[in-house]
Amino acid sequence: MNIDQLLDELYSYSMHGIKLGLENIEKICKELGNPEKSYKIIHIAGTNGKGSTATTLETILLEAGYRVGKYTSPHILKFNERIRMNGKDISDEEIAYYYDEVKKAIAKAGVKPTFFEVTTAMMFKYFQDKKADYVVLETGMGGRFDATNVVDAELCIITNVTLDHTEYLGDTIYKIAKEKAGIIKDTPKVIVADRNPEFLKAIYEENAHVVNVLDKYANRKWSLDFNNFVTKIEIGDEIYNFSLFGEYQVKNFLCAYEAAVELGIDKAAIKKVSEKTVWQCRFxxxxxxxxxxxxxxxxxxxxxxxxxxxxxxxxxxxxxxxxxxxxxxxxxxxxxxxxxxxxxxxxxxxxxxxxxxxxxxxxxxxxxxxxxxxxxxxxxxxxxxxxxxxxxxxxxxxxxxxxxxxxxxxx
Known part of the structure; x- marks a missing residue:
């Protein structure tokens, strides 16, 4: 089976539709030996900004010398973009191998998984075999019943909430935020970048230590440099020339910055990385x-x-x-x-x-x-x-x- 045929078969799991719940992925992961327990997880949810935040944090962790996996969706050009290890996409050969491993686990578990559940299981096992130190893990949709939510995270980031996927997650900001807050569980710290009262009500109900970067860094300054297309962000005495361009990227940078600080990463490394973060199709x-x-x-x-x-x-x-x-x-x-x-x-x-x-x-x-x-x-x-x-x-x-x-x- 060539890679196109394999991906066609993989995409056919989409016919099972979107099914929120953790039973399938828990059974598959158990058959695989629970690979999701092999590394530290930074779990990211939110309506917008997940990808930019995840990529910025991935780049910071790599600069700090860690082995880093990243899982995002959707892909832009090819499936391989969804699963990245140490800054490189998973290869076609690795996709074939891990798809076969997961298919065996599915048969043993006796479940009918969705496309996202299959790819999530592949990712968990792949990062275990690659001996990742950290995995930056982006939810697919929502949080509480998202397939990624079988993990226990070191740190959670919930960027924001707007009305999206209302047919699955609820028709108010509060209801959607409650679903996204489902990733918090026993996580010691949650980073957010939203001041909507309904959003904050849902987050605080989880009884976690919440850091709202919009408040913590309320004195930040920023500007858009249209000559070099960088977002200049000033935090205290430091200026970060962030390569992702746009006012909205300020919040995404602050989320990644706060996570990096919490993980003990040197600010010099953060500054260096801010200039070379690449995330396609966002300005x-x-x-x-x-x-x-x-x-x-x-x-x-x-x-x-x-x-x-x-x-x-x-x-x-x-x-x-x-x-x-x-x-x-x-x-x-x-x-x-x-x-x-x-x-x-x-x-x-x-x-x-x-x-x-x-x-x-x-x-x-x-x-x-x-x-x-x-x-x-x-x-x-x-x-x-x-x-x-x-x-x-x-x-x-x-x-x-x-x-x-x-x-x-x-x-």
């Missing part, structure tokens, strides 16, 4: 001439943060956006947020995705159609955008769009 500069920026903003909160960055550095007449948004997202609200920062939007297609659609359907959702057009061929849409000679080409609305763009433009 990622794909090219400089022309300036092309990829951002996965796919919900109202994410688009709001992207809007804040763009409007600080560019006027609407300097921006053209190439956009597609999945059908199950709040498309009309996302477009309302984006519209004021760009005078031109080219709507393109993600019709090959079961949750996607053609550009014409999204075009009909926008109220102000002036300067808007449809080009379902993404390569042609990109050529059209370049011919407008704007200061910045912004590609946003879905991680699937960014993946398609990279594949087709690079291909």
């Amino acid at each position: 990622e500069r794909y090219s400089s001439n022309p300036l092309v920026v990829l951002d996965g903003a796919h919900n109202p909160d994410g688009m709001t943060e992207l809007k804040k960055v763009v409007e600080k550095g560019f006027s609407p007449d300097e921006v053209v956006a190439i956009v597609s948004i999945l059908k199950d997202k709040d498309r009309k609200r996302i477009l309302e947020i984006l519209r004021p920062v760009t005078s031109n939007i080219i709507f393109t297609s993600l019709a090959e995705n079961p949750r996607g659609t053609v550009g014409e359907e999204i075009y009909e959702l926008i109220d102000n159609k002036r300067g808007c057009s449809v080009e379902n061929d993404i390569v042609k849409a990109f050529e059209q955008a370049k011919n407008m000679n704007k200061k910045i080409i912004l590609i946003c609305g879905s991680f699937y769009l960014l993946s398609k763009f990279k594949e087709e433009i690079n291909g």
Whole structure:
């Protein structure tokens, strides 16, 4: 079986749907010898910012000399990105080996797992065999009944909560926060970056030691350097040139910073690492001439943060956006947020995705159609955008769009 066939088989577990609960993963892990107990865990939940925070902390821990695993989702270009050891993606050969190991465990356990449960089990065993010191572990969705929550964490980070996945997690901030707070358990310290009263009520009900970085570092200063595209963050007498760009990245940096300080990592190492953290598709500069920026903003909160960055550095007449948004997202609200920062939007297609659609359907959702057009061929849409000679080409609305763009433009 080649890797494409193997991944097709692995993805077929998605047909089992999303099933929140720990019984399956507990049984599989038991058959594997409970590999999740072999290393220290930093467990990260939240609606937005999990990936940026996880990657920043991963890079800090590596700089400090630890063997570090990281588990995130979704992937952008290939499955391998989800499972990284010492800064490198898992190889195709390793995917094949650990998938086979987990399939044997599934057969012995007699369960019907979901795609996420299978990949989580693969990750746990892989990091055990790689002798990880720390694993930076991102929840898939929620927390309490997320497949990752069979671990006992050294430290928990809950970045924030907005209304997302309401059909599974609840229809209020408090209910969703309660689900995400389920990762806390006996963790001695929880780091958060949100001041919403309903969020905080849910977190404090877990009786943990909570550090809200927005309060602890209330005197922080920050600015966006549009020449070098770094976020300058001042904490006390120290200035950190954070390579992830945007106002929202300040909170993510503070979460990773506080976790690193709690783990006893030298601030000089944190400063050094802040300049070389890489996390694709979060205000990622794909090219400089022309300036092309990829951002996965796919919900109202994410688009709001992207809007804040763009409007600080560019006027609407300097921006053209190439956009597609999945059908199950709040498309009309996302477009309302984006519209004021760009005078031109080219709507393109993600019709090959079961949750996607053609550009014409999204075009009909926008109220102000002036300067808007449809080009379902993404390569042609990109050529059209370049011919407008704007200061910045912004590609946003879905991680699937960014993946398609990279594949087709690079291909």
